[in-house]
Amino acid sequence: MASTQTWDPDRYAKNARFVAELGMPLVELLAPRQAERILDLGCGDGALTMKLAAMGCDVVGVDSSAPQIEAARKLGLDAWVMSAEALNYETEFDAVFSNAALHWVKRADDAIAGVWRALKPGGRFVAEMGGCGCVEKIRATLLAALARRGRDGKAADPWYFPTVEDYRARLERRGFRVDYIALLARPTPLPGDVTGWLETFAESFIKCVDEHGRKAFIAEVRDALAPKLRDANGTWIADYVRLRLSAIKPPAAR
Numbered sequence: 001m002a003s004t005q006t007w008d009p010d011r012y013a014k015n016a017r018f019v020a021e022l023g024m025p026l027v028e029l030l031a032p033r034q035a036e037r038i039l040d041l042g043c044g045d046g047a048l049t050m051k052l053a054a055m056g057c058d059v060v061g062v063d064s065s066a067p068q069i070e071a072a073r074k075l076g077l078d079a080w081v082m083s084a085e086a087l088n089y090e091t092e093f094d095a096v097f098s099n100a101a102l103h104w105v106k107r108a109d110d111a112i113a114g115v116w117r118a119l120k121p122g123g124r125f126v127a128e129m130g131g132c133g134c135v136e137k138i139r140a141t142l143l144a145a146l147a148r149r150g151r152d153g154k155a156a157d158p159w160y161f162p163t164v165e166d167y168r169a170r171l172e173r174r175g176f177r178v179d180y181i182a183l184l185a186r187p188t189p190l191p192g193d194v195t196g197w198l199e200t201f202a203e204s205f206i207k208c209v210d211e212h213g214r215k216a217f218i219a220e221v222r223d224a225l226a227p228k229l230r231d232a233n234g235t236w237i238a239d240y241v242r243l244r245l246s247a248i249k250p251p252a253a254r
C-alpha cells in the first residue's frame, strides 16, 4: 500500500519545527563552503535550506510534497517538487544534503542511485534519517491499536528505518566511499502533546480507521503511550534513533 501521508505546512510548523532545529549538527558534518552547489533532498518547508543559503551556498531544494515546496518558495528558495526515487540531476552538485526525509523512501536504492547521478565526482552525500529502532514504542502502539480493530497496520507503515549494515551496503554497492555512518539514540522532546506528533507524522496509520473513529483511535494511542513517553514534568519525549552518514562519490567515478 502506498503511503497516505500528506504534509500541511501550517501543521508542520506547529508540531515539527524541532526537525529543522535539531538538524544543525548535520549541517556541521556537511561543513558547507561558500558558493558550493548543494541539493537539499527532502527539503520540506525549507527551514534548513534557508540556513544553507544564508551560509553562502547555491542551494536547490526538492521535496515530494507540493504544499511544502510552495512554503519553501515563499521563502525565496529555488525549490522543486521531485521524489527522492526519481531525482533528475546529472553531475551537478558538490554535495547532496538530506535531513529527516529518507526514512519515508522505501525504494532506497533508487534514491541512492539518484544522489550518485546528481553529484560531481568527489561530491559528498551527507544525510540523517530515522534508523533501526526509531519511534519503536510509537509504531508498536499504533500497530497494536489497529490490531484491536482487526486491521493489519503493517501494510500502511510508511517508514523505513535501516540498520548501519543495510544502508552502508547499499551505498557501497552503488560505489560510494562511506566515511562515517552510525546509529544515534536521540530521545526528542516534543513541543506539545504526542497527539500533535501523531497527526503530523502518523497519518498513514490513522487513515486505516474510519473517519468517525479516528479521534478515539488517536486518544487510545496517546493514553497507551503516556506511561512510556511522558516524563515527570509532563513533557512528551519521542524515542527517536537517527542514522547519520557521510559518504563520497570518489573523484575518479563517473
Ligand code: BEZ
Pocket: 019, 100, 103, 129, 130, 134, 135, 159, 201, 240
Ligand atoms: C523524523 O522526522 O525524524 C521522523 C518522522 C517520523 C517518524 C520517525 C522519525
